[in-house]
Amino acid sequence: MISGLRRQRSLHRWEPRAEAPAWRVMLVTLAAVGVAALVVTWVFVAYGVAPGEAWATIVRRTLLEPRGLSETVRKAIPLLLAGIGLLLAFRARFWNIGAEGQILAGAIGATAIALFTELPGPLVVPAMFLAGMLAGAAWGAVPALLKARMGVNEIITTLMFNYIALYLVRWLINGPWKARSATGFSYSERFPADAVLPTLGATRLHWPTLAIALVLVAVVALLLARSRFGFEVEVLGRSPEAARYAGIDAGRVTLLLAALAAGAAGLAGVGEVAGIHRRLVEPTQLSLGYGYAAILVALLARGKALAVVPAALFLGFVFAAGDVMRVSLRLPSQLPDVVTGLVLLLVVASEPLTRGRWVRRDPAEVAVAAPVAAPVAATVDEPAAGAADASAEGGG
Amino acid sequence: MKPEEHLQPRLSLRGIEKRYPGVRALAGVDLDVFPGQVHAVLGENGAGKTTLMHVVYGLVAPDEGSMTWEGEPLRLRSPREAIARGIGLVAQHFHLVERHTVAENLALGFPDAPFWRPTRSLLPRLRAAAERYGLALDPRAQVRDLSPGERQRVEIVKALMQGARLLVLDEPTSVLTPTEVDALFAVLRRFVAEGSSVVFVSHKLAEVEVLADAVTVLRRGAVVGRRSAADGLDRRDLARLMVGRDLAATVADRGRARAAAIAAGPVRLRLTDVRVDAPGRAQRPALHVASLEVRGGEIVGIAGVAGNGQSELVAVVAGLRAPSAGTVEVDGREPGSGRRRRGARNQVDAGVALVPEDRTKVGVVGDLSVARNLALRHAHRRPFARGMWIDWQAVARHSQSAVEAYDIATPSTGTPARLLSGGNVQKVILARELDRDPGVVVAVHPTYGLDVAATSQTHERLLAAAGRGAAVLLVSEDLDEVLSLSDRVAVLAGGRVVATMAAADADPEALGLAMAGVAA
Ligand SMILES: Nc1ncnc2c1ncn2[C@@H]1O[C@H](COP(=O)(O)OP(=O)(O)OP(=O)(O)O)[C@@H](O)[C@H]1O
Ligand SMILES: [Mg+2]
Numbered sequence: 001m002i003s004g005l006r007r008q009r010s011l012h013r014w015e016p017r018a019e020a021p022a023w024r025v026m027l028v029t030l031a032a033v034g035v036a037a038l039v040v041t042w043v044f045v046a047y048g049v050a051p052g053e054a055w056a057t058i059v060r061r062t063l064l065e066p067r068g069l070s071e072t073v074r075k076a077i078p079l080l081l082a083g084i085g086l087l088l089a090f091r092a093r094f095w096n097i098g099a100e101g102q103i104l105a106g107a108i109g110a111t112a113i114a115l116f117t118e119l120p121g122p123l124v125v126p127a128m129f130l131a132g133m134l135a136g137a138a139w140g141a142v143p144a145l146l147k148a149r150m151g152v153n154e155i156i157t158t159l160m161f162n163y164i165a166l167y168l169v170r171w172l173i174n175g176p177w178k179a180r181s182a183t184g185f186s187y188s189e190r191f192p193a194d195a196v197l198p199t200l201g202a203t204r205l206h207w208p209t210l211a212i213a214l215v216l217v218a219v220v221a222l223l224l225a226r227s228r229f230g231f232e233v234e235v236l237g238r239s240p241e242a243a244r245y246a247g248i249d250a251g252r253v254t255l256l257l258a259a260l261a262a263g264a265a266g267l268a269g270v271g272e273v274a275g276i277h278r279r280l281v282e283p284t285q286l287s288l289g290y291g292y293a294a295i296l297v298a299l300l301a302r303g304k305a306l307a308v309v310p311a312a313l314f315l316g317f318v319f320a321a322g323d324v325m326r327v328s329l330r331l332p333s334q335l336p337d338v339v340t341g342l343v344l345l346l347v348v349a350s351e352p353l354t355r356g357r358w359v360r361r362d363p364a365e366v367a368v369a370a371p372v373a374a375p376v377a378a379t380v381d382e383p384a385a386g387a388a389d390a391s392a393e394g395g396g
Numbered sequence: 397m398k399p400e401e402h403l404q405p406r407l408s409l410r411g412i413e414k415r416y417p418g419v420r421a422l423a424g425v426d427l428d429v430f431p432g433q434v435h436a437v438l439g440e441n442g443a444g445k446t447t448l449m450h451v452v453y454g455l456v457a458p459d460e461g462s463m464t465w466e467g468e469p470l471r472l473r474s475p476r477e478a479i480a481r482g483i484g485l486v487a488q489h490f491h492l493v494e495r496h497t498v499a500e501n502l503a504l505g506f507p508d509a510p511f512w513r514p515t516r517s518l519l520p521r522l523r524a525a526a527e528r529y530g531l532a533l534d535p536r537a538q539v540r541d542l543s544p545g546e547r548q549r550v551e552i553v554k555a556l557m558q559g560a561r562l563l564v565l566d567e568p569t570s571v572l573t574p575t576e577v578d579a580l581f582a583v584l585r586r587f588v589a590e591g592s593s594v595v596f597v598s599h600k601l602a603e604v605e606v607l608a609d610a611v612t613v614l615r616r617g618a619v620v621g622r623r624s625a626a627d628g629l630d631r632r633d634l635a636r637l638m639v640g641r642d643l644a645a646t647v648a649d650r651g652r653a654r655a656a657a658i659a660a661g662p663v664r665l666r667l668t669d670v671r672v673d674a675p676g677r678a679q680r681p682a683l684h685v686a687s688l689e690v691r692g693g694e695i696v697g698i699a700g701v702a703g704n705g706q707s708e709l710v711a712v713v714a715g716l717r718a719p720s721a722g723t724v725e726v727d728g729r730e731p732g733s734g735r736r737r738r739g740a741r742n743q744v745d746a747g748v749a750l751v752p753e754d755r756t757k758v759g760v761v762g763d764l765s766v767a768r769n770l771a772l773r774h775a776h777r778r779p780f781a782r783g784m785w786i787d788w789q790a791v792a793r794h795s796q797s798a799v800e801a802y803d804i805a806t807p808s809t810g811t812p813a814r815l816l817s818g819g820n821v822q823k824v825i826l827a828r829e830l831d832r833d834p835g836v837v838v839a840v841h842p843t844y845g846l847d848v849a850a851t852s853q854t855h856e857r858l859l860a861a862a863g864r865g866a867a868v869l870l871v872s873e874d875l876d877e878v879l880s881l882s883d884r885v886a887v888l889a890g891g892r893v894v895a896t897m898a899a900a901d902a903d904p905e906a907l908g909l910a911m912a913g914v915a916a
Binding site: 231241242246248 | 742744752760764785
């Protein structure tokens with residue numbers, strides 16, 4: 001039966017492509033996002049919310065109203081920073097999923113400067129960014145060193161480092177750094193005015209971080225396209241054996257890359273504490289899973305540095321829309337996570353579509369193939385072929 | 397009238413056409429393969445041979461044309477359908493799972509193998525097939541421990557056990573030692589004696605002469621000539637058909653003319669007491685204490701059966717591996733000494749070129765363009781690098797001239813290297829390694845997969861490099877090539893240099909004995 005089913009599909013044949021054209025990648029990505037939107041619409045219906053109205057509310061409150069738009073962009077900032085770092089790491093197949101912990105490490109570094117140093121006013125914010133970047137980079141460099149020196153799998157170490165960072169923050173705000181005023185919730189003392197980032201008007205859009213993020217995206221794009229380092233990353237990512245032959249020091253490149261990626265995530269942490277919370281807070285409030293969502297940003301961008309900007313904005317929109325759904329539409333707060341997961345799934349699953357297409361077979365070919373198309377003929381004439389089909393179905 | 401014309405062809409192709417962006421890989425090919433026949437397909441690099449084999453095996457769907465199999469129309473949508481009809485392929489690059497045993501790899505080719513202990517029921521069939529064709533195989537051996545010849549045997553046994561009546565082999569002898577080639581031919585002869593058929597691709601005309609019953613020659617995707625053994629096969633005639641003109645005298649006629657006049661050159665490559673430990677087995681080093689000197693202008697051939705320390709020797713000289721003991725000096729100093737070890741880059745900067753054994757995995761990055769692959773090992777230096785940046789225009793300019801000089805068939809210099817034919821990938825590597833006047837050249841199977849014209853061109857280039865004062869280390873399974881190009885031959889057996897002799901004095905017999913580890 002399986003062979004019969006397979007044969008009916010044979011009106012079209014899959015033709016792999018040499019190089020995926022950019023427009024095709026974009027189209028497939030947009031289609032994946034579109035499918036996710038359809039599923040969300042269905043969720044609206046299931047919850048008894050009128051989908052048209054729901055979408056209108058979401059679009060108005062996240063994109064059209066200035067305040068809503070600023071929230072969307074503000075949520076895109078950490079995604080932009082962590083995302084561009086991950087994109088770089090993924091290009092060399094360093095599977096860093098520790099951006100979440102690196103964001104927290106950056107926040108710790110910034111807090112240390114803000115609360116415990118006596119720098120002249122104008123130097124405080126730059127010092128915070130520097131300290132946050134270094135703290136993040138150090139947090140990311142350890143797994144890279146473990147990989148380079150001892151071959152320890154970075155997926156596991158970077159993930160575990162997230163938990164270490166999380167409990168480290170918790171310990172700090174419950175122990176040594178706990179604010180005197182904190183009773184129910186735990187948090188640190190409030191940052192002095194010099195350690196707080198300016199925002200755009202009455203919004204929470206801390207623009208200095210946004211500017212840093214955009215510059216960083218441009219720098220990474222330039223590095224990847226034009227620099228020796230970018231070329232080494234590219235070779236290493238595509239063939240470690242050829243990289244060794246080309247004289248590329250895989251350990252050095254990986255370390256540099258991991259530190260850069262983690263440093264960018266650290267900057268995101270600085271932005272969150274200095275721009276939004278103005279103190280070190282509970283880790284799950286500090287980063288709303290930006291480090292994990294940034295993985296999706298990097299994947300959505302499909303290796304193109306500049307594409308991180310729209311990808312981060314899109315996810316910023318998903319986060320902001322999640323708030324709208326929760327607050328205005330009274331939908332469950334887990335829904336945004338469902339959407340993120342769904343988009344992730346669709347993006348990964350649609351990857352092969354960028355690399356080929358279905359082409360219609362020419363009619364003559366189909367005509368000759370047709371007699372075989374009857375399941376009976378298939379099973380009588382070609383028992384072996386049927387068996388092979390079936391096994392491939394199970395094994396592939 | 398020829399005898400086979402009484403018979404119906406087993407496989408027949410008519411007007412097979414396949415176009416890729418920028419190339420017409422197959423331009424209306426007709427081909428008839430008869431039962432009991434060995435059919436050779438010849439052609440220059442990029443002529444379309446592999447593409448044609450892939451069409452027959454259902455890996456590539458032709459744009460136009462038709463096929464018949466034993467009188468019935470044949471439409472293949474996948475290799476599975478080809479296997480079901482009785483068509484087997486032994487590909488140029490093997491498709492085996494390295495970490496599994498021979499028996500497990502065979503079981504993967506059998507959908508009817510039981511889920512539990514899938515290899516058990518196969519063993520009797522394996523033994524039967526092995527005995528029938530004289531193919532010795534240890535079913536429990538790990539594939540990663542096998543030599544290329546043994547891996548090929550696994551692929552052949554797999555095809556035979558699947559009931560192949562037509563065996564397609566793409567450049568089956570490129571990676572084999574002379575003894576392995578003889579063994580392969582014996583198997584193929586037994587196979588066609590039973591009425592089965594063989595189609596094979598080769599660049600080695602001597603082999604075609606002895607094995608083929610019929611020959612089809614392709615040029616730029618079209619059939620330009622057919623010959624049959626009944627009418628006699630002639631090497632020169634075949635070469636002319638392939639290239640479209642007469643070929644100059646082969647290097648073999650000329651190589652030895654360059655006497656030992658170069659012996660006066662300075663020592664450019666010196667290995668002193670080098671030892672390389674096999675991973676995790678320090679007691680049994682892969683390369684024992686080896687010392688070797690190569691002078692400028694000299695070509696030293698390394699002869700030896702694969703797995704006797706050649707790859708370790710190559711890795712150490714090219715900087716892919718640090719020796720466990722001993723030193724490797726280039727022009728009197730250790731590359732990168734006094735600095736942090738930077739692996740192969742030290743060697744590149746010291747002027748050591750390497751044509752590696754594995755061209756697709758190591759020699760090029762398949763996803764990168766031809767232009768970038770041509771700059772792969774030199775991107776950190778002028779003219780490609782300007783400080784920390786790369787001048788992609790310089791890379792493009794260089795690739796343009798390299799493609800012309802080395803006659804690389806590619807739609808453009810921006811085409812990913814993996815889309816090139818096997819021989820053209822090799823040309824990309826040669827162009828990159830030989831074009832910069834290296835001081836030391838390490839060439840492993842440099843003519844692997846090259847057509848006759850490109851082979852003799854490569855020989856000339858190696859001689860020219862030596863002529864300009866380079867020290868050349870030539871590693872090849874092809875004894876004729878080693879003997880005709882080299883000034884001296886060093887024989888490796890069991891990880892030791894067991895003999896060195898002047899190539900002029902070396903006769904193949906003595907070499908063969910030394911290679912087998914019998915002290916000379
Ligand atoms: N998938 C592909 N996409 C684009 N071009 C291709 C593809 N496969 C083959 N070609 C092109 O088709 C032509 C024929 O290639 P093919 O591999 O059949 O040559 P060949 O005769 O086997 O050469 P060689 O002796 O070097 O192995 C080459 O120019 C090659 O670049
Ligand atoms: Mg080929």
